[in-house]
Amino acid sequence: MTVARTPAVLETLLAALRARVSGPVLTATDDLQPYRRDRAADPGAGTPLAVVRAQSVTDVQAVIELAAAHGVAVIPRGAGSGLSGGASAVDGAVVLSVEDMREIAVDPVTMTATAGPGVLNAELKAAAAQHGLWYPPDPASFEFCSIGGNVATNAGGLCCVKYGVTRDYVLGMTVVLADGSVVELGGRLIKDVAGLPLMQLFIGSEGTLGVIVSVTVRLRAAPPPSSTLLVTFDDIDAAGEVVVALARTGRLSMLELMDRTTVECVEHEHRGGLDTGACATLIVQSDEPGEAGAATIAESAAICTRGGAITVSQARTAAEGQHWAQLRRGAIPSVEAAAGSLLLGDVGVPLPSLGRLMVGIEEIAREAGVPIALIAHAGDGNTHPLVMRDTSSAESIARADAAYGRVMDLAIALDGTITGEHGVGRLKRPWLAANVGSDVVRLNQVVKTALDPQGILNPGAGF
Amino acid sequence: MTVARTPAVLETLLAALRARVSGPVLTATDDLQPYRRDRAADPGAGTPLAVVRAQSVTDVQAVIELAAAHGVAVIPRGAGSGLSGGASAVDGAVVLSVEDMREIAVDPVTMTATAGPGVLNAELKAAAAQHGLWYPPDPASFEFCSIGGNVATNAGGLCCVKYGVTRDYVLGMTVVLADGSVVELGGRLIKDVAGLPLMQLFIGSEGTLGVIVSVTVRLRAAPPPSSTLLVTFDDIDAAGEVVVALARTGRLSMLELMDRTTVECVEHEHRGGLDTGACATLIVQSDEPGEAGAATIAESAAICTRGGAITVSQARTAAEGQHWAQLRRGAIPSVEAAAGSLLLGDVGVPLPSLGRLMVGIEEIAREAGVPIALIAHAGDGNTHPLVMRDTSSAESIARADAAYGRVMDLAIALDGTITGEHGVGRLKRPWLAANVGSDVVRLNQVVKTALDPQGILNPGAGF
Numbered sequence: 001m002t003v004a005r006t007p008a009v010l011e012t013l014l015a016a017l018r019a020r021v022s023g024p025v026l027t028a029t030d031d032l033q034p035y036r037r038d039r040a041a042d043p044g045a046g047t048p049l050a051v052v053r054a055q056s057v058t059d060v061q062a063v064i065e066l067a068a069a070h071g072v073a074v075i076p077r078g079a080g081s082g083l084s085g086g087a088s089a090v091d092g093a094v095v096l097s098v099e100d101m102r103e104i105a106v107d108p109v110t111m112t113a114t115a116g117p118g119v120l121n122a123e124l125k126a127a128a129a130q131h132g133l134w135y136p137p138d139p140a141s142f143e144f145c146s147i148g149g150n151v152a153t154n155a156g157g158l159c160c161v162k163y164g165v166t167r168d169y170v171l172g173m174t175v176v177l178a179d180g181s182v183v184e185l186g187g188r189l190i191k192d193v194a195g196l197p198l199m200q201l202f203i204g205s206e207g208t209l210g211v212i213v214s215v216t217v218r219l220r221a222a223p224p225p226s227s228t229l230l231v232t233f234d235d236i237d238a239a240g241e242v243v244v245a246l247a248r249t250g251r252l253s254m255l256e257l258m259d260r261t262t263v264e265c266v267e268h269e270h271r272g273g274l275d276t277g278a279c280a281t282l283i284v285q286s287d288e289p290g291e292a293g294a295a296t297i298a299e300s301a302a303i304c305t306r307g308g309a310i311t312v313s314q315a316r317t318a319a320e321g322q323h324w325a326q327l328r329r330g331a332i333p334s335v336e337a338a339a340g341s342l343l344l345g346d347v348g349v350p351l352p353s354l355g356r357l358m359v360g361i362e363e364i365a366r367e368a369g370v371p372i373a374l375i376a377h378a379g380d381g382n383t384h385p386l387v388m389r390d391t392s393s394a395e396s397i398a399r400a401d402a403a404y405g406r407v408m409d410l411a412i413a414l415d416g417t418i419t420g421e422h423g424v425g426r427l428k429r430p431w432l433a434a435n436v437g438s439d440v441v442r443l444n445q446v447v448k449t450a451l452d453p454q455g456i457l458n459p460g461a462g463f
Numbered sequence: 464m465t466v467a468r469t470p471a472v473l474e475t476l477l478a479a480l481r482a483r484v485s486g487p488v489l490t491a492t493d494d495l496q497p498y499r500r501d502r503a504a505d506p507g508a509g510t511p512l513a514v515v516r517a518q519s520v521t522d523v524q525a526v527i528e529l530a531a532a533h534g535v536a537v538i539p540r541g542a543g544s545g546l547s548g549g550a551s552a553v554d555g556a557v558v559l560s561v562e563d564m565r566e567i568a569v570d571p572v573t574m575t576a577t578a579g580p581g582v583l584n585a586e587l588k589a590a591a592a593q594h595g596l597w598y599p600p601d602p603a604s605f606e607f608c609s610i611g612g613n614v615a616t617n618a619g620g621l622c623c624v625k626y627g628v629t630r631d632y633v634l635g636m637t638v639v640l641a642d643g644s645v646v647e648l649g650g651r652l653i654k655d656v657a658g659l660p661l662m663q664l665f666i667g668s669e670g671t672l673g674v675i676v677s678v679t680v681r682l683r684a685a686p687p688p689s690s691t692l693l694v695t696f697d698d699i700d701a702a703g704e705v706v707v708a709l710a711r712t713g714r715l716s717m718l719e720l721m722d723r724t725t726v727e728c729v730e731h732e733h734r735g736g737l738d739t740g741a742c743a744t745l746i747v748q749s750d751e752p753g754e755a756g757a758a759t760i761a762e763s764a765a766i767c768t769r770g771g772a773i774t775v776s777q778a779r780t781a782a783e784g785q786h787w788a789q790l791r792r793g794a795i796p797s798v799e800a801a802a803g804s805l806l807l808g809d810v811g812v813p814l815p816s817l818g819r820l821m822v823g824i825e826e827i828a829r830e831a832g833v834p835i836a837l838i839a840h841a842g843d844g845n846t847h848p849l850v851m852r853d854t855s856s857a858e859s860i861a862r863a864d865a866a867y868g869r870v871m872d873l874a875i876a877l878d879g880t881i882t883g884e885h886g887v888g889r890l891k892r893p894w895l896a897a898n899v900g901s902d903v904v905r906l907n908q909v910v911k912t913a914l915d916p917q918g919i920l921n922p923g924a925g926f
Contacts, residue, residue: 109815110813110814110815111711111814112813153656154656154660156654160653160654164631165654167660167663168627168631177906181902183900183902183903183906184900184903185899185903187813187878187879187880188813188878189811189812189813189844189879189880189883190623190811190814190843190844190845191619191623191628191811191840191843191844191845191880191883191884192811192880192882192883193616193617193667193880193882193883193884193885193886193887194880194881194882194887194891194895194898194899195887195895195899195903195904195907195925195926196664196667196668196671196672196907196910196911196925196926197617197630197663197664197666197667197668198903198906198907198910200630200660200663200664200666201659201660201663201664201910203660203663204656204659204660205659205660208659209659220713221711221712221713221714248574248684249684250683250684251684288751288755289755289758290754290755290758291753291754291755292751292752292753292754292755295752295753348652348653348654348655349652350573350575350650350651350652351573351574351653352572352573377654380653380654381652381653381654382653382654415650415651416650416652417650417652417654417655417656417657418657419655419656419657420652420654420655420656421654421656422656423656424656424657424658428657432657432658435657436648436657436658437646437647439644439646440646440647440648440658440661441658443640443646443661443914444658444659444661446913446914447659447661447664447910447913447914448659449913450909450910450912450913451906451909451910462658462659463658463659
């Protein structure tokens with residue numbers, strides 16, 4: 001998609017879009033600006049030719065067909081909450097926003113919900129709750145991320161340690177392919193192996209293979225209230241060891257970690273009562289009912305104490321536990337508020353290497369002279385190092401970039417991943433071959449070429 | 464792969480295989496016979512040119528490279544326990560058996576196991592158990608099915624209602640592609656979204672995209688002993704309604720159903736104390752510990768009673784509950800022993816339609832004059848209608864075939880699937896387009912062509 005189109009061709013495309021699409025076709029500079037970047041604030045983001053806010057599946061089809069006919073790239077976009085630059089605009093492309101596609105229908109009989117891609121995760125949860133049901137996946141951004149983006153990145157969250165990731169809830173989807181045709185994949189079935197698992201291929205494909213225009217997800221009965229521990233350590237390595245021991249029980253519904261820098265930022269924003277003196281803070285939850293939950297919490301507290309915790313506090317009420325979890329959910333915005341600008345890492349390792357990863361990240365921060373706040377979905381071995389930078393200083397930016405890269409190199413060296421739940425987007429592509437192998441990157445491209453021979457969909461993202 | 468090869472070409476291939484492969488290359492008629500069919504006993508199975516028992520990844524590479532160079536198809540085969548003819552031999556093809564690739568290594572630190580594709584599911588469970596760990600997926604055939612085949616079909620089982628299917632446990636794999644190259648996908652990570660989810664594409668691909676030569680699976684802590692109910696109904700529709708209500712609680716670890724015909728066969732074989740007079744029998748388990756498990760069992764018993772159960776019996780010991788579950792696991796062999804020959808269905812529907820499916824299958828059996836025993840992983844909406852036939856009578860075979868087809872038509876009409884966990888293989892292909900849509904079948908072929916342009920891998924199977 002590097003061919004420069006003549007102005008006449010682009011005018012023809014815009015006229016055709018305006019004629020066929022029911023939603024707004026934005027081209028004014030001020031209107032384009034908010035669609036140039038997602039939350040990753042990609043410095044390499046381009047300026048699109050236009051932004052189309054699709055209102056329907058036929059709008060999506062029209063955008064893809066017309067863009068393909070004119071040789072113009074399409075950048076699919078949900079709520080723009082992505083953290084890897086997967087929705088960064090490309091110069092001259094059409095940004096296809098599905099933010100207005102917000103139909104939502106809960107079927108309490110089959111315990112499923114069908115949602116347009118623009119439905120916010122929180123809206124889906126709320127709609128399910130009206131029927132006493134629950135959609136578990138809970139990215140920390142659940143209040144402002146969309147289900148389409150969740151599926152396109154196979155988003156995770158805090159509940160994953162017990163309840164799994166987005167992939168585990170998707171039963172069916174409707175996808176517009178690169179030729180503008182529409183396919184229905186899956187349905188409302190718990191088990192279904194009819195044909196190749198094509199639906200699985202679109203989950204986590206970051207808009208490179210098709211545009212998801214409807215998703216059917218499985219819902220669960222709402223869990224009972226949680227019991228919660230707040231645990232502090234004066235040694236991050238010890239905290240890592242305790243996480244491994246806690247995760248082995250297989251019974252916790254939340255197992256989150258914040259380092260001291262993170263807690264300082266959270267306390268600065270929220271004054272929530274966390275201990276800014278602790279090296280690491282864990283939030284440990286069980287949502288097992290009654291005696292079983294009490295036993296798990298007691299066993300977990302004992303593991304923490306044996307593992308060298310300084311303090312182990314049990315929430316007196318479910319509300320207090322939710323307050324602690326809420327502080328964790330607000331951690332990235334709190335660090336952002338303190339730092340001004342962040343590079344958001346998403347590295348993961350096999351769980352027993354979590355301590356080595358965290359200690360290594362501390363070393364990188366110290367050696368590079370770059371503050372890195374660390375948050376972890378610790379029970380999954382998935383961490384978010386938040387690399388702080390001063391964007392008014394080229395030298396600070398360069399140091400932060402180097403530290404961000406070293407963190408990914410470290411994760412790769414520990415048999416880990418450069419992205420556990422945010423996606424590769426555009427910002428992590430330089431590390432992908434080192435992570436998965438250049439042969440696997442080539443295999444990505446083979447599949448991409450088969451489904452999108454013209455390379456029209458989200459070029460430059462994902463792999 | 465329909466081009467007939469000359470005898471000279473085939474002799475060259477056999478000589479090259481013998482030169483490069485360390486394992487046996489079988490060509491004698493008696494040696495080929497056991498490799499012509501899997502447990503589906505496909506009447507259309509061909510006679511292969513040779514069977515190669517690969518001993519290593521390089522053996523698998525050699526077979527694929529040489530077969531491709533000679534334009535000969537490769538039929539990958541695990542334990543041969545498949546129920547859809549996915550491993551039926553094709554005339555003139557090379558059957559590539561991985562039954563001897565049985566390396567197994569449990570890593571208790573990362574709570575993972577890495578297994579060769581020929582490792583039996585039961586062997587994997589046993590190896591995990593030596594470390595106090597558990598590999599949950601449990602096809603009823605777990606004692607004689609292989610992990611390679613489990614992954615290739617995304618096999619299910621009895622525990623899926625709580626613990627999910629094979630896909631939910633695969634963290635990494637090594638695959639030999641159609642060009643003989645080897646790729647490593649995934650690893651030991653709980654969350655990993657680096658690049659397209661190619662590993663997911665191979666899970667359930669039925670040997671059509673590559674040959675899985677190693678699998679890394681996630682293990683869990685072993686669950687506590689189960690509490691079990693045995694429940695009988697005199698009305699299969701009422702049993703279906705109760706299943707829906709029980710599944711909604713989201714707390715059971717087993718929810719299986721057998722109809723009267725199945726129970727009669729099981730009792731004939733095992734004399735296990737089941738009631739042959741009941742129209743439907745449910746086996747209901749909870750593996751929640753202590754009070755929580757007791758509460759779930761009490762609530763389940765109340766749901767059964769309110770739903771019209773004739774008898775609700777609680778196992779006095781965990782062993783008694785396991786005895787009942789074991790009778791269920793032995794059901795297909797018991798029906799096979801009684802019937803002589805079976806067509807094994809694997810249809811599924813959204814759970815609320817389970818009753819309609821089961822009643823409809825009874826009607827088909829009555830109208831067609833064909834006995835059909837029904838077993839169901841009821842909590843997943845996944846049923847196994849076992850269509851009995853007398854293979855000495857062409858008329859009986861034709862009636863059974865027609866009834867088998869009508870069962871799949873019914874599942875499709877109920878927004879269901881022609882296969883929940885066994886795969887399409889060769890026997891269900893005629894129904895696939897009606898099930899998933901001819902556009903989706905074409906998309907299957909697009910992906911197939913991209914990964915196996917020569918069409919060398921398991922032609923005729925899967926889609």
